[in-house]
Amino acid sequence: MPVLAALTASIVLAGCAPADDGPLVFAASSLADVLPAFAPGARYSFDGSAGLVDQLNSGAPADVFASADRRTMDRAVALGLIDGDPVGFASNRLVIAVADGNPAGITGFDESLNSGRLVMCAPEVPCGALADELATDAGLTLSPVSEETKVTDVLGKVESGEADAGLVYATDAAGSVAVDTLEIPGAADAPNTYWVAVVRGAGQPDAARVYVDSLTGQWQDDLAAAGFGPP
């Protein structure tokens, strides 16, 4: 009987206080290749920024939230999900990822994108909002064959050869050996910015704060090395 009680107690305790596991970080999927290398002790859930806000709003137990644009972070703040003020920690720019060898002959950010199978993010997620903005600036009407809910799904469809071209972040394209990259003129002047904040009601607020400080401090060089721009 005492054994059972002890077992029950340890299960209950383990369920309530996973203190040794490090903070639980909800981060934009374009950060999936870099963040785990910086802080292997932390636990991660990578998804489209908009989807993560939805999960947080439904009570998902995260300690840190990192979004891929200001708009999505603002929405999290407006929903009362954030503790303190968000800080910018990096930026990125959109590029065109084309299937290996560019079989569809995409020439750049122009009409040639519409002649092949183009995949991009839906306007509801940061990478899609940014793509729309760049297209408007260039006077270009894009006609994608699919609008995905996260940038890694766009890259995946180009890597697998299902799509001829995709609009993804520079760091995503650089991290993939299966795609070639074409630059978008003016994209560097219209970057998306990454924002991070401690989640309100975080189970591990101290660990969360340390994580946020590291992201804006000691990990800046590593972010730059991975191709991210300054905040």
Next chain:
Amino acid sequence: MTGAATFPRWAWVPFGLTLVLLAVPLTALVVRAPWGRMGELLLSDRARDALALSLGTCAATTVIVLVLGVPTALVLARSSGRWAAVARTLVTVPMVLPPVVAGLALLTALGRRGLVGSTLSALGIEIGFTTAAVVVAQTFVALPFLVVSLEGALRSAGTSYERAAARLGASPSHVFRRVTVPLALPAVASGTALAFARALGEFGATLTFAGSLQGVTRTVPLEIYLLRESDTELALALAVVLLGVAAGIVFLAVRVGRRRA
């Protein structure tokens, strides 16, 4: 005079819990739905495109399911032995497979660099990202529902009427049309309804294999997934429509299915 209950009284407790577990989330959905703006929301471009696409693809899927599924169920019901067992397993597997795995399977088969898809692509036929891809995905997951339920009904109905008709000189195709199908009609109807409902709810395989584009591949479940955060009201309105249609279909399927008993 109703007979004494043939189950222990404690069974009412899990029964009640089951009802609560299932009814509470569905009720919450209905309660939270924006009833005041329902008409306006459902008449919006996005809602109309998604509803029309879902209805059209599910209708096409249902036709394919019937044409392929009814004869398949008959062959399985009248066969035994190892190959029949293998075929039966094959037909059942898509029912229990996670839909995203079904999508991945379709992609590796019919995608541009897929086993079959690379040949099709060379012939100029590309299925990915088209409405046809949605129908393929829906058929893949819905077909088993008709085959499995109809096979069970055909098997338990036996073959005495079919043999009698054959002895009177009817050809196998004639027996199929005039005896087997009419007798199994309730089972065909309920199986078809279940397959339609499954096709209507298809999400994972469609997203993986067909992509997501308004009016082309973005069916109601995909639109709900995309809108659930940016336009919760429209997502809830569409969700309630889906719930209503699914409930209606299952209700009909159960009633029709009962009639043959």
